[in-house]
Amino acid sequence: MKFLACLRLTALCLTLLSSNLVIAQIPKSLDSLETYVQTHPPTDTNYVNALLRLGNLTTKTKANYDRADSLLRVAEKVASKLNFGRGIYQANTFLGSNYYLLGRGQQTLEYLQKALAIAEANKLSPRILANAMTNLGTAYRNLNQQEKALDISLRSLRMQEQYNIQPRNENTYMGIGHALKETKRPREAIGYFQQALVLNRNLKYPYGMAISEQNIGRCYDDLDQYDKALAYYRIAGKHAKESESELLQADILVNTGLVLRKSKRLEEAKRSIEQALVLNKKQESKGAMATDYFNLGQVYEELKDYKLAEQNMKKALALANELKDNTKIAIYTQGLADVYGGMKDFQQAYVFQLERNQRMDSTTTVRTSAEVQRMVAKYETEKKEAQIKLLQQQAKLNQQERERIQFRTNVFIAGSVLLLLLGASVSAWLLNRSRFQRLEEAQKLRKQIAHDLHDEVGSTLSSISILSGHTDTLLRQNRPGMDTSETAQRLVQKIYTDARQILESIDEIIWTINPGNDSLHRIALRLQEYAQPLMESKGVECSFQIDPALGDAPISMEVRRSLYLIGKEAINNLIKYSGATQATVRFERKNDQLQVMIQDNGRGFDPAQLSERTGQSSMKQRAEAMGGSLDVQSAPGQGTRLQLVINP
Known part of the structure; x- marks a missing residue:
């Protein structure tokens, strides 16, 4: 869930660009800007700049994207009539920012590519060109094109250095930092975020400082250094309050709550996410509210307060259904299945697990039986990887012991599935043809896993056993005139290589059978x-x-x-x-x-x-x-x- 908060936060960086283009005489508050555009005729560039500022503030402080979109399109039309290149450029930049916040990546890219082309065609200043490149880097990151994002962000930085643009655009450093973070290089990313922070401090710009500090905190979060992450989040929260941006405050509070949850400080995590929820309710941001409810549900689940966990996750699911967000619906449905499992309400757990599987694979439900097995194993034994551990144990036991355990496992699975079906009042499933198909598929899956373990692991384990025995014999003999140590060393190296091969093979088998992949x-x-x-x-x-x-x-x-x-x-x-x-x-x-x-x-x-x-x-x-x-x-x-x- 952190991804959604980070996406919105990254997009906010985009809305800051080119704000220095607006003429100083134009009002700054929303109310005064509304009055200005209603009382001035659309005949000069000041009117365009007022519309641009009003659209930008409407997005940043009110999250009213439809209203902002309408204002910016009017600004672009008037700027085109006036042949006002900077106004056309800035209107497309802010339109791209709005689409970014709405999660429409391709439209974001198109508007920001258009903005850069307009800046080049109108021969705008190197600073504006560098800003346009930085914006485009953000759009590429949104589409997971990290190489393009890093390339154009570095081009922007080189242009700023070539023309000695002062102060540097802090968002360029932010863009490079984000690209590095997304490619799993958080330590390198911290350096660029810190440079952005220094620039924002010099500008005395609390909004930018909050964003920079939050991103540094996210990097420390990735590095599992939770105390450092919390320290940066708290400083970022103070600066977000100074900037009077409730949207940014909510983002920071959510990330703070997630780190507190990782640190097992669950009561503090709950309070932080609840504060974020209050702010997002004021903003009427249903997507953010859904995320907050789900995060609260997970905190309550860890607190073993399953009733409140159920209530919050149901609210999250209702909002996701209202928004028709299939990704969130699948995640929240799985979350409810887990909660009902914790409550030992296996009938409801089965219902939600089945619904989740149907959403993940609309063409077939053959994996339902395997998912039920996973669920029963988790809720009865409180071990999420019981089936994998069982298979690993089987690889070490002799044939007779494996057959005995397999028999007991089959009896346990059959009994558990029967209990679920009886509890759910669906005994008719026992006579249904599709149930036998699912059981047959589950059996096929178990045979495939056993076959892979035998092929990938069995022969190598036998090799290790033989080599170990030979090495032990050489070391005990230690005959004069024989270079046993060199031979033993080669055998030990072979054992080490075979052991690593086993680990890699098991890792690949586990990855292959994991439905999440x-x-x-x-x-x-x-x-x-x-x-x-x-x-x-x-x-x-x-x-x-x-x-x-x-x-x-x-x-x-x-x-x-x-x-x-x-x-x-x-x-x-x-x-x-x-x-x-x-x-x-x-x-x-x-x-x-x-x-x-x-x-x-x-x-x-x-x-x-x-x-x-x-x-x-x-x-x-x-x-x-x-x-x-x-x-x-x-x-x-x-x-x-x-x-x-x-x-x-």
Whole structure:
């Protein structure tokens, strides 16, 4: 939930840009500005500037986006008639800011690209051009195009340095800091946020100081340094009050509450989120109110006050349904299922869990049985990962013990499912054909997990056992004239390598079966996490591009696993054999198809001469099993291009 508060807070930085363009004689308060625009004719640039300031303040202090949008469009029209380039530029900038706050990323990008083009066409000052680049960086970040965001923000900073623009635009430093934070480099980001803070202090601008301090706090939060995060949040809160921005105060209070919750200071967390809720009610911001109610519900859940947790989460769900926000609806529905589980009301827990699954996968409900198993295990044993732990234990037990535990597990699952069905008064499900299909799918999932553990872990464990015994024998013999220590050292190194391989294999198996990873976007992020350290270790400059259109589109476990293994094999081949210095990995969605492209500038090869070491035949078989196709284009000395196309 912190993401929503951070999104709104980041967008607020955008509304500050170019405010210095407004002529000083224009009123500053909302009421006086309303009077000014109603009593002055739309015949000069002062009228345009008054409309721009009024639209900006309407967004910042009232969060009335429709009213602000109307004012800014009138300002753009009048500025165009007057051929007032700065006014046209600023109107598009503030329109982009409004769309950012409303969560419309593509429209935000279009308006801010238009603003930059207007600034360049009208040959506006270097300061305005630098501001426009900074704004555009914010739009790119919103679409998760972090490389573009960082590139254009650095261009803005270089322009400011080239023309010695003073004072520097603090939002440029903020943009660079945000891009670094989003790419999991919070320590580097802190330095840029601190530079923005210094600039805002010099300007004696409490609103900007509050935003800078809040972002520093968020970085310390990411680093799990909660005391430092709280210190910055509290200072930011004081400056937000000075700026009289209730919207900003609410953002800071929410983040404060979330950190207090992580620190297990639950009563303080509750008070902080309640204060944010009061402010958001005044602003009539339903999306923010929904977030506050849900966060309060989670705090009450940790306090074991399940009734209040239920009440708050129901309010959050009602607002999300009113807003038709499917992402929030899925999250809040899962939250209610967890609360009812804590209350031991398994009938309601089952109902909400089933609803959540139906929303996450509208085409099939075969995962319902597996989710029920996960839920029962959690609520009866109070261990969220009981099934995974059970499978890990099975890998260490002998065959007879595994069969006994499997039998007991099946009896427990069958009994628990029966109890849920009886409690829910749906005994008819026992005779329903779809129930047997779901049970069959759950059994298939367990067999797949067991098969993966046997293939990936069993043989390696046997190898470790044999090597350990041999190493022990060598060390006990210690015969004169034999270099046993060197041999033992090699065996120990082999044991270490095999153990790491087991850990990686188990990690991949757990990631594969986790329903939370059932989306194209999560697969792309997983491959990026796998590829980046390998690329850096070999000095390969890698551009990793993820199409925002991927979103959180669901995908089956089998397709997700095959897609990940193909990408992993291709990346390994690139690292081992290509000798490349540059590589590009792109995930994009076109015409309801997922297209994955991996390209390098390496030495290339002749595709007609298939090599088992590159695993091309295996990758193509996996692609065909998914109903897709794999195309490999390469030639000696011309690099390699691999393209995978599937219908997810």
